[in-house]
Amino acid sequence: MRTKLFAVAVAALFAASPALAQQKLKIGFITTLSGPLGVIGKHMKDSVELALDHLNRKVGGLETEVVYGDDQAKPDVGLQVAKEMMQKDNVDIVAGIIWSNVMLAVVPAVTETGRIMVGTNAGASPLAGAQCNERYFSTSWNNDQSPEALGKYMQDQGINDVYVLAPNYQAGKDMVAGFKRYYKGRIVDEVYTRFGQTDYQAEITQLRSKSPKAVFVFYPGGMGIQFLKQYSEAGLRGTYPLYSVFTVDEISIPAIKHAALGQYEARFWSPDLKVPASQKYVADFQKKYGHLPVFYGAQSYDGILLIDSAVRAVKGKVKDTKGMIAAMRKANYDSIRGKFTFNVNHHPIQNFYLLKAVAGPAGKDPVLEIQQTVFKNHKDAYYKDCKMKW
Amino acid sequence: MPPLTLVFEQLLNGVQFGVMLFLMAAGLTLVFGIMNFVNLAHGSFYMIGAYLTLAAVQWSGNYIAGVVLGLAGTLLVGMLVEVVALRTLYARDHLDHVLATFGLILFFNELVAIIWGRTLLDFPRPEWLRGHVEIFAGSRYPFYRAVVILVGLAVGAGLWYVVTRTRLGMLIRAGASNRTMIAALGVNVRLLYTVVFGFGCALAGLAGLMAGPIYAVLPGMGEMILIQVFVVIVIGGLGSIRGAFVGALLVGIVDTLGRAFLRPLLATMISPTAADSAGPALASMLIYLLMALVLAVRPEGLFPSRGR
Numbered sequence: 001m002r003t004k005l006f007a008v009a010v011a012a013l014f015a016a017s018p019a020l021a022q023q024k025l026k027i028g029f030i031t032t033l034s035g036p037l038g039v040i041g042k043h044m045k046d047s048v049e050l051a052l053d054h055l056n057r058k059v060g061g062l063e064t065e066v067v068y069g070d071d072q073a074k075p076d077v078g079l080q081v082a083k084e085m086m087q088k089d090n091v092d093i094v095a096g097i098i099w100s101n102v103m104l105a106v107v108p109a110v111t112e113t114g115r116i117m118v119g120t121n122a123g124a125s126p127l128a129g130a131q132c133n134e135r136y137f138s139t140s141w142n143n144d145q146s147p148e149a150l151g152k153y154m155q156d157q158g159i160n161d162v163y164v165l166a167p168n169y170q171a172g173k174d175m176v177a178g179f180k181r182y183y184k185g186r187i188v189d190e191v192y193t194r195f196g197q198t199d200y201q202a203e204i205t206q207l208r209s210k211s212p213k214a215v216f217v218f219y220p221g222g223m224g225i226q227f228l229k230q231y232s233e234a235g236l237r238g239t240y241p242l243y244s245v246f247t248v249d250e251i252s253i254p255a256i257k258h259a260a261l262g263q264y265e266a267r268f269w270s271p272d273l274k275v276p277a278s279q280k281y282v283a284d285f286q287k288k289y290g291h292l293p294v295f296y297g298a299q300s301y302d303g304i305l306l307i308d309s310a311v312r313a314v315k316g317k318v319k320d321t322k323g324m325i326a327a328m329r330k331a332n333y334d335s336i337r338g339k340f341t342f343n344v345n346h347h348p349i350q351n352f353y354l355l356k357a358v359a360g361p362a363g364k365d366p367v368l369e370i371q372q373t374v375f376k377n378h379k380d381a382y383y384k385d386c387k388m389k390w
Numbered sequence: 391m392p393p394l395t396l397v398f399e400q401l402l403n404g405v406q407f408g409v410m411l412f413l414m415a416a417g418l419t420l421v422f423g424i425m426n427f428v429n430l431a432h433g434s435f436y437m438i439g440a441y442l443t444l445a446a447v448q449w450s451g452n453y454i455a456g457v458v459l460g461l462a463g464t465l466l467v468g469m470l471v472e473v474v475a476l477r478t479l480y481a482r483d484h485l486d487h488v489l490a491t492f493g494l495i496l497f498f499n500e501l502v503a504i505i506w507g508r509t510l511l512d513f514p515r516p517e518w519l520r521g522h523v524e525i526f527a528g529s530r531y532p533f534y535r536a537v538v539i540l541v542g543l544a545v546g547a548g549l550w551y552v553v554t555r556t557r558l559g560m561l562i563r564a565g566a567s568n569r570t571m572i573a574a575l576g577v578n579v580r581l582l583y584t585v586v587f588g589f590g591c592a593l594a595g596l597a598g599l600m601a602g603p604i605y606a607v608l609p610g611m612g613e614m615i616l617i618q619v620f621v622v623i624v625i626g627g628l629g630s631i632r633g634a635f636v637g638a639l640l641v642g643i644v645d646t647l648g649r650a651f652l653r654p655l656l657a658t659m660i661s662p663t664a665a666d667s668a669g670p671a672l673a674s675m676l677i678y679l680l681m682a683l684v685l686a687v688r689p690e691g692l693f694p695s696r697g698r
Binding site: 035036038039042168190191192193194196198199201202203205206208209222225226229230233234235251252254255256257 | 396399400403508511515530605609610611615646653670674
């Protein structure tokens with residue numbers, strides 16, 4: 001009886017002084033785990049688990065539990081999952097999220113409770129600009145940056161007469177806008193297709209009739225796989241060089257195999273990046289899951305390491321939000337992209353590389369290989385709209 | 391005015407897309423016309439056809455053998471589902487059909503994800519189906535797609551023959567008109583239903599296995615095409631194979647030509663920037679506008695089946 005009373009008293013003490021070091025850390029991780037897009041979420045979840053393995057299941061030295069939530073790629077579901085995590089599971093920090101529209105719904109709901117949100121993929125421009133938030137950090141990029149890098153490369157190469165294809169929705173338009181921010185040459189035609197379209201033969205026939213010098217596309221997920229297969233089937237691969245963003249990656253290559261060969265991508269990271277933290281991540285990921293990781297996973301792994309560095313810095317006092325933010329701003333950890341700094345809007349200032357799909361080891365799928373650095377320490381185009389001062 | 395060769399090639403693309411839609415729509419409309427059953431899970435059999443064929447091709451190492459096994463497998467799965475799950479639902483109303491078959495969609499998508507994983511699979515075309523045909527000078531049409539058109543048209547002709555010229559077809563037509571009467575005449579309606587349902591599933595499976603090398607093989611692939619298939623059926627007239635054929639070609643051609651030529655056409659009438667935003671939006675609406683138009687003029691569809 002006496003011990004029980006003692007326990008209650010201790011518990012009451014803890015509740016009364018939230019800035020004390022915690023015994024346990026709870027992280028809510030939201031991604032898409034069901035449906036055709038669930039394969040991306042699986043990569044992210046696997047990478048979070050690998051990060052926990054590397055930290056001996058202790059993030060920032062605290063016993064850690066990660067609660068996974070499935071947003072089904074829908075903003076309303078994502079918001080509901082986030083609220084449930086915060087109210088029912090009492091998570092300290094929320095992380096993850098693939099889609100910009102889900103992110104825009106979840107970030108305000110998390111940050112207004114005083115919690116910190118670590119985005120590990122979606123790069124919605126408002127969050128980098130006017131809607132930046134001191135409790136929101138990104139371990140990925142702003143949407144525009146990858147197409148900017150590709151546009152810059154094509155501009156530098158003097159490539160002219162580019163044919164542009166993208167799905168007809170916000171991100172599609174944003175990617176093309178980012179591309180055109182640095183590419184100033186002639187654009188033969190700019191074609192927007194239905195979101196979720198499966199057959200591109202009509203567009204490919206039109207494209208061939210215009211004989212462009214190069215093609216720029218943004219086709220994420222299943223759309224990219226279908227487009228690339230049909231592009232290759234039509235015999236255009238090699239005839240009209242293809243430059244893409246978020247289209248050829250370690251998820252799509254196993255489904256398209258040789259149809260990926262020779263395609264160009266731009267990205268802040270690739271499994272062959274010569275950074276020790278990245279090499280360790282890639283090697284251990286392959287050992288544990290038997291296939292290559294993809295950038296979605298790398299960013300998620302990175303997100304957990306960022307949280308780890310901050311919790312360590314505040315000595316486990318996770319409720320000390322000011323201390324946590326100050327620690328996170330330092331980005332004092334071994335990131336998979338190498339040493340980097342956060343911009344004023346809490347988005348990384350980082351390099352972007354030109355990648356090319358080349359033949360893999362004998363009998364294996366093609367792999368993406370870094371060709372050159374297009375941008376060194378590249379800042380996004382929106383940070384000037386962010387009023388944060390630090 | 392775009393060159394004629396380009397228009398012709400886009401027409402071919404439209405026919406090819408239409409033929410795929412037809413294979414899906416034929417099975418769905420057969421089941422609806424004869425059994426008065428709404429099967430939302432028809433797309434699942436498209437997916438099952440693709441997965442089973444891919445597995446059989448990898449196992450046997452022979453494309454043709456794989457196709458035969460895959461089709462037979464889809465037929466069996468379809469008949470099994472009919473016997474196990476759907477038979478008890480015929481007496482209920484359409485809302486229950488929709489609910490139950492929606493459940494089947496979730497079931498099959500998860501089952502496929504458990505067996506083959508969520509990762510998209512590569513379905514390679516056999517060597518002899520690669521390459522191009524030159525229909526006229528300067529046009530390069532993928533050989534595989536040409537074969538898809540031929541197979542689709544052949545299946546269409548075969549279906550026409552079966553439905554109008556054989557005893558089975560006679561039973562199917564009689565069942566569509568008045569099922570109580572043919573049951574009273576001693577026809578085993580239950581067996582007829584199972585066969586028709588399995589047959590419809592095999593047609594969806596054929597569409598799926600032909601789609602595999604062009605599109606992506608992944609859980610849920612069937613739902614992506616299903617909405618357009620419903621448009622085809624509504625345009626063609628519920629329960630009519632002929633309607634499904636005409637509706638499918640119409641939808642395929644209108645959709646393809648709209649995607650290819652609507653924006654350039656608009657640009658000649660309104661400002662290019664306005665055409666840039668209106669063109670793609672209008673092109674993706676085109677088949678629904680077509681459906682609305684057909685419904686306004688002929689509420690029963692182009693070829694309403696007589697029995698209904």
